[in-house]
Amino acid sequence: MATAAAAGVSRIPVAGNLTVTGVLRSEWTKLRSVRSTWWLLSTAVILTVGVAAFVSPAATSGQPAPYTLARSTEYGSLLSQLALLVLGVMVFTGEYQSGLIRASLSVVPRRLLLLWGKLGVFGAVALALSIATSVAAFALGELAQRARSGHPHAWFGDPQVTRIVLGAGLVLAVTGIFGLALGAIIRNTAAGLSTITAVFFVLPLVFRIALPASDQGFLRFLPSNAGGALWDAALSPTSMTPWTGFALLCGYTAALVAVAAWRLQHGDA
Amino acid sequence: MIEVENLSKRYGDKVAVDGLTFTVQPGVVTGFLGPNGAGKSTTLRMIAGLDVPTSGQVRVNGRHYRSSRAPMAELGLLLEAKSVHPGRSARDHLLAIGQTAGIGKARVNQVIELVGLGDVAHKRVGGYSLGMSQRVGIAAALLGRPRTIVLDEPVNGLDPEGVRWIRSLLRTLADEGCTVFYSSHLMSEMAQTAKNLIVIGRGRLIADSTVEQFIAATTVASVVVRSPQTGRLRDLLDRPGARVATEGLDLLRVDGVTAEEIGTIALQAGVPVFDLRVERASLEDAFMQATQDSVEYGATGLENL
Numbered sequence: 001m002a003t004a005a006a007a008g009v010s011r012i013p014v015a016g017n018l019t020v021t022g023v024l025r026s027e028w029t030k031l032r033s034v035r036s037t038w039w040l041l042s043t044a045v046i047l048t049v050g051v052a053a054f055v056s057p058a059a060t061s062g063q064p065a066p067y068t069l070a071r072s073t074e075y076g077s078l079l080s081q082l083a084l085l086v087l088g089v090m091v092f093t094g095e096y097q098s099g100l101i102r103a104s105l106s107v108v109p110r111r112l113l114l115l116w117g118k119l120g121v122f123g124a125v126a127l128a129l130s131i132a133t134s135v136a137a138f139a140l141g142e143l144a145q146r147a148r149s150g151h152p153h154a155w156f157g158d159p160q161v162t163r164i165v166l167g168a169g170l171v172l173a174v175t176g177i178f179g180l181a182l183g184a185i186i187r188n189t190a191a192g193l194s195t196i197t198a199v200f201f202v203l204p205l206v207f208r209i210a211l212p213a214s215d216q217g218f219l220r221f222l223p224s225n226a227g228g229a230l231w232d233a234a235l236s237p238t239s240m241t242p243w244t245g246f247a248l249l250c251g252y253t254a255a256l257v258a259v260a261a262w263r264l265q266h267g268d269a
Numbered sequence: 270m271i272e273v274e275n276l277s278k279r280y281g282d283k284v285a286v287d288g289l290t291f292t293v294q295p296g297v298v299t300g301f302l303g304p305n306g307a308g309k310s311t312t313l314r315m316i317a318g319l320d321v322p323t324s325g326q327v328r329v330n331g332r333h334y335r336s337s338r339a340p341m342a343e344l345g346l347l348l349e350a351k352s353v354h355p356g357r358s359a360r361d362h363l364l365a366i367g368q369t370a371g372i373g374k375a376r377v378n379q380v381i382e383l384v385g386l387g388d389v390a391h392k393r394v395g396g397y398s399l400g401m402s403q404r405v406g407i408a409a410a411l412l413g414r415p416r417t418i419v420l421d422e423p424v425n426g427l428d429p430e431g432v433r434w435i436r437s438l439l440r441t442l443a444d445e446g447c448t449v450f451y452s453s454h455l456m457s458e459m460a461q462t463a464k465n466l467i468v469i470g471r472g473r474l475i476a477d478s479t480v481e482q483f484i485a486a487t488t489v490a491s492v493v494v495r496s497p498q499t500g501r502l503r504d505l506l507d508r509p510g511a512r513v514a515t516e517g518l519d520l521l522r523v524d525g526v527t528a529e530e531i532g533t534i535a536l537q538a539g540v541p542v543f544d545l546r547v548e549r550a551s552l553e554d555a556f557m558q559a560t561q562d563s564v565e566y567g568a569t570g571l572e573n574l
Contacts, residue, residue, distance in 0.1 A: 011414060011447075014376050014413060015413030018369055019369075022368055029361060030365045034354060034356040034357055098351070102352045104366075106317045106348075266321070269319040
């Protein structure tokens, strides 16, 4: 620190305008430079692909093709979904809990830019990862199945396959953004993770166990089940149609993003 | 330049800042003083657009900071609380901050060297000492070469060498035309660094002046006289407005009479004087005097120690 102060403070401007591109770069730097990102993403990939490869032939032999197909991506994708939800929640809560949010908003005082930047970077990463993972999971699952039974079930190009594989990717990316928006609203990691786990994993289970089948009609409107309709090949009569379900999940997510935007814009940091 | 106009902030029932108005000029170092809970940090956060004022407004370099086109060129900020993710290295933290304004690795490395973190910048901030974290925050504030710099307790946790470095840094910035506004609890430090002062207590303005004016306005300078005939001198100085206290066998402390008057009186009476000096109050004395009615969290004494 003994170096002459003057060396770094000659007043030639170094800072340019605040831009969307700048915020996107900044958010990418933030995302890539903490270990938890890589832990969560690699866990998601390994579990999804691994589970798909092993579960599919064992658990589903003898079932009709679309069902096999769905299961091989679905089990694994549920694990990816959890990882992406956690990562999504932590995009904002990590900043609030460390106090970084104040540094971030002090250089991005037009606050919504920060939300769009985070949403853009995380959304792109989540979408790329979840589509790549679900493609790999399906391919591995199908290949493992072929090795076992000796004949193919289904492959890319089949409309069912395309919907399920890409659908799983889309749903995972949108649920990740759901987590991000929820984190921006709740601002606390522990509370955010509990809420997201309850909404996506615990409540659907509890309702299914506790309620008589005749009262379970509303379960299809839960975010997890609405999204699940897009990648579920074995649609039960009570599920929503795939794209309606996905649209509902997007609706929930958009509503949360709107609340997050309002809260970010109007409150104290 | 920072212009604060009739600024108030209320949290529920609690009024943190109550109708503050002051201006911080460019080209000089301005200190920001107040007891704990006086509203300093809240005011600084409102200047940076982080807290939303209940009423009133703040302008940084003439405009509202939240609508600034090039925020990093306008304002550099160090807040008292940590504002770095512990799992990220100092280099990546500063890069992420700078990239919002198109600042790249070269400038980041420059400020890392400037604050003396060259050897540890690749390590995760979670393992840093208080002083090192503080340097990361100072680096972030300097990163965009802003026209205005606002620092909350910048010398917190720094070693004496770091404190001196901050002093010369702040002066250099001011000499180059920056607006420099900073808070500190170290009065002697501030007395050496700041030229102007804003003093607040319980969210209200107590003083807005230069350091010298503040000390002169709030305290009285006393004169210390050493003489072998203190008894006689005491009698000679016994007049309206004067307060004389015996401080030792041959020492008097006199308030309300100037050194010139005392010297003349002693000469005329033939009383020898060996030492005659004016003792000015310190900034700390002045601060205590000025804020004694607005101390929010005062200790009550040492009786139950």
